[in-house]
Amino acid sequence: MNDKVLIHVEGLQKEFAKGEVKALQNVDADIHQGEVVVVIGPSGSGKSTFLRCLNLLELPTGGSIYFNDVDITDKSVDINLHRRKMGMVFQHFNLFPHMTILGNMTLAPIKLLGKSKAEAEEKAMELLTRVGLADRANAYPSQLSGGQKQRIAIVRALCMEPDVMLFDEPTSALDPEMVGEVLEVMKELAHEGMTMVVVTHEMGFAREVGDRVIFMADGMIVEEGTPEEIFTAPKQARTKEFLAKVL
Amino acid sequence: MFEALDSLWAGLVEDFYTCFIEKNRWKYLVTGLENTLLITFFALLIGVVIGIVISIVRSTYAKNYQEMKPGFGKKVMAVANWFCGVYLTVIRGTPVVVQLMIIYYCVFVSSSNGILIGAVSFGINSGAYVAEIFRSGIMSIDNGQFEAGRSLGFNYVQTLRYIVLPQAFKNVLPSLANEFIVLLKETSVAGYVAVRDLTKGGDIIRGATYQTFMPLLAVALIYLILVMFFTRLVNILERRLRTGER
Numbered sequence: 224m225n226d227k228v229l230i231h232v233e234g235l236q237k238e239f240a241k242g243e244v245k246a247l248q249n250v251d252a253d254i255h256q257g258e259v260v261v262v263i264g265p266s267g268s269g270k271s272t273f274l275r276c277l278n279l280l281e282l283p284t285g286g287s288i289y290f291n292d293v294d295i296t297d298k299s300v301d302i303n304l305h306r307r308k309m310g311m312v313f314q315h316f317n318l319f320p321h322m323t324i325l326g327n328m329t330l331a332p333i334k335l336l337g338k339s340k341a342e343a344e345e346k347a348m349e350l351l352t353r354v355g356l357a358d359r360a361n362a363y364p365s366q367l368s369g370g371q372k373q374r375i376a377i378v379r380a381l382c383m384e385p386d387v388m389l390f391d392e393p394t395s396a397l398d399p400e401m402v403g404e405v406l407e408v409m410k411e412l413a414h415e416g417m418t419m420v421v422v423t424h425e426m427g428f429a430r431e432v433g434d435r436v437i438f439m440a441d442g443m444i445v446e447e448g449t450p451e452e453i454f455t456a457p458k459q460a461r462t463k464e465f466l467a468k469v470l
Numbered sequence: 471m472f473e474a475l476d477s478l479w480a481g482l483v484e485d486f487y488t489c490f491i492e493k494n495r496w497k498y499l500v501t502g503l504e505n506t507l508l509i510t511f512f513a514l515l516i517g518v519v520i521g522i523v524i525s526i527v528r529s530t531y532a533k534n535y536q537e538m539k540p541g542f543g544k545k546v547m548a549v550a551n552w553f554c555g556v557y558l559t560v561i562r563g564t565p566v567v568v569q570l571m572i573i574y575y576c577v578f579v580s581s582s583n584g585i586l587i588g589a590v591s592f593g594i595n596s597g598a599y600v601a602e603i604f605r606s607g608i609m610s611i612d613n614g615q616f617e618a619g620r621s622l623g624f625n626y627v628q629t630l631r632y633i634v635l636p637q638a639f640k641n642v643l644p645s646l647a648n649e650f651i652v653l654l655k656e657t658s659v660a661g662y663v664a665v666r667d668l669t670k671g672g673d674i675i676r677g678a679t680y681q682t683f684m685p686l687l688a689v690a691l692i693y694l695i696l697v698m699f700f701t702r703l704v705n706i707l708e709r710r711l712r713t714g715e716r
Binding site: 278280282298303304306307309310311313315317318319320321330331334335379380383 | 537539612614615617618620621622623624625628632633636637640
């Protein structure tokens, strides 16, 4: 980790249903280069909304998000260019069912980065080998297990060589015995110095891999600190209450 | 008793001869069938092109309009969506025969190319129904697919083209094939504007021979066989698609 702020969030607000539901209320946060930030909190706390706002899959109703010092909430910014540098992994994998694994991984590099097919496939195969799925390169998503699908989803995002990886509850839809293999890939990624923002219910992962833990509730950041601080000595009553339930 | 049956049989044979063999009248049915198939095929082609464009406009409007940046693009979108809505309402709200006559008498005034007139009329008509088929296909694709595409950096149109439409097209292929079958039967009104399709062929024979039963029965039988044949194809296609996915 160094001191460069990769994503700077300022006064972020998100309202649904014409302001009746306030999913995010004045959230401020900094994500530093090489940092692993884990966002935890009860359901409905706004943690997924927060993550999805970072690459504007959810349009904020207020506040600013600076990515590499550019305010991506500015209407004149082409968000598609910035999204290439922000990989995202979803709860339900969202692989493209009509394409092979290799097709899934090379589509964006070929069409968006102008890589040749051979070049993109070489990179994809290298990543597949790293996650132990090289033999499934020509399979279709429907032929894979949940854990395999999620590992593919991670390397698909990595094919674009992003500056940051956003994980939206990556293990919540998995059978328990498959959670480990996905977390293992994420751990490896963290050790390689990838900047990561992870929304998860895996407290073990948060504690072991996270550089910083953000606890959210009711659309606000209630408390943040090192895993040590949050898990062994939480300051806020709300944090204590939540941790008592999940630990 | 047997004599009565015999004379009935002899009568039928004679009718058959008059209707189809004499003066090579069967040729009316063959050219008619040819024209019917040509009209149906090209009409569906036109319908699919119109349908894809309209369904993209309508589903894009439904999904994105609220979040579009204000400006010229947004206005174009609103106008295009309005225009598509009018097209759907008018086409689905008026009988196809009336549309056919308008195209024949008011638009293609100087043309007597029956196949062209038929293909254009039924194509414009079918486009409205194909548009709704495609729209439901696009809407049936999980939003996660859009999000995955967008998160990789694809813009909306690229996401549609590379990710959503190929899946949607596969999903609606059986419905599209059904539309072809419906269209095949619908073109039977083309004779209204002197297009020599299959039905008109039978009608010409009826007029020439004063026989009603034989020619119309033949026409009905040919339609039935065609429809049964294509239905079978659709069923095979549907089974194929299902096993391919899972």
